Amino acid sequence: MRNQRRFVFSLLFIAFLQLFFTQAILAAVDSSSCVTCHTNESLIKSLYKAPPLLHAEEGEG
């Protein structure tokens, strides 16, 4: 019973979130530069700068 209520609540909650964010999803798929770049392998490759090598420590771990 408890689980069921929780499940229904989760569904409602997600539906509630969708309400706010559907637009964000559409935006993400269509026009956001985040998605445009981060799903385009050759573009990311051309923009990527290798980070400077830090002096690696012989830590424990």
Add this chain to the structure above:
Amino acid sequence: MYKGYIVDRGLLKKDQHFILACPQCHQGNGGILSKEQAHKGLVKRPSDNMSNCAMCHKQVTDKYAKSLHYTTAGQRNGVMPRFSKEELKKFDGKVFEKSCRSCHASCGDCHVKSPAVGGISTGLLAKHKFVRKDEGKTCSSCHGGRVYPEFTGEYGGAPDVHYQKGMLCVDCHKKEQLHGDGIAYTSKNQVKDRPSCRNCHKPGSEKNPAARVSHQTHAGKVSCYGCHSGGEYRNCQQCHAGEGAKAKPQMILGLSPRNKKVLTTLRLVPTVRDTFAKDGIKMENFDALPNYWDTPAHNVRKRTDRTRSCDACHVDRNNFLTKETLIKDGSKANEALIIVPKPIKR
């Protein structure tokens, strides 16, 4: 690698996490912009702010906030007894936040991207999938100094028998341990859900009678590692905060500082007398703790020099800590870890 920055377009439709748009976790700007504009104010580690996960995973985040991976309390409490009151204040202010707290794990370090080692990270684990586990890219980065390479055999010895049987970290270290149980432990030795050899290998269930006898005779006297650690593991010497340490392979057998009745594998811990000298901390109580600590060496083998020969310990004392082999200028507490087993009556 640039590949670690590529996101799978297909995920955006099917993975619940992308109900949120990128900037809702990462900040920055989502319009059509240049890289620099888009990344203005970018948050690289959104899960450092756990509220980004808490809205859907509140049970996990509530517990995780008290776990050792998040608080790194183990590192602080491990050295604490060496400090005077004033020194502890200095340590908390100068060293802890910048040196210890900085390597705490974010949720993303285990679930989204490979943590950076020496400034280099291989980036996203699987094109921004939220994965349950990927030990070879997550645990291995932070525990790559000793545990991981000892386990896989990359450090030089034979690999751990569990690795050979296809087991990885999370087969023994479950999420109950890694997320924590909501109790703020001060040391890894208190964690309730930590693994134990005996949980899976019940004493008395041995097929081999020689094993059973050996186990019975040494219960409470020698740890499992004492006989089953397969060989040399990494020992760290001459560590100075910030400067890195020198390490060499060794096996050291002696009494456990936490239970002086039990012979076990010991490891030199990196703290030496002048480790924090640069930060103006002398460690007034340095001699309160030894430099050697019991270590669950992750290089377990069924057969070792010690399972083959009783004399390895009872006569030759191979790899045993002795007065002569103690580190120079070490803690006065080291000598109490030396043990000379009685000869066997035959």
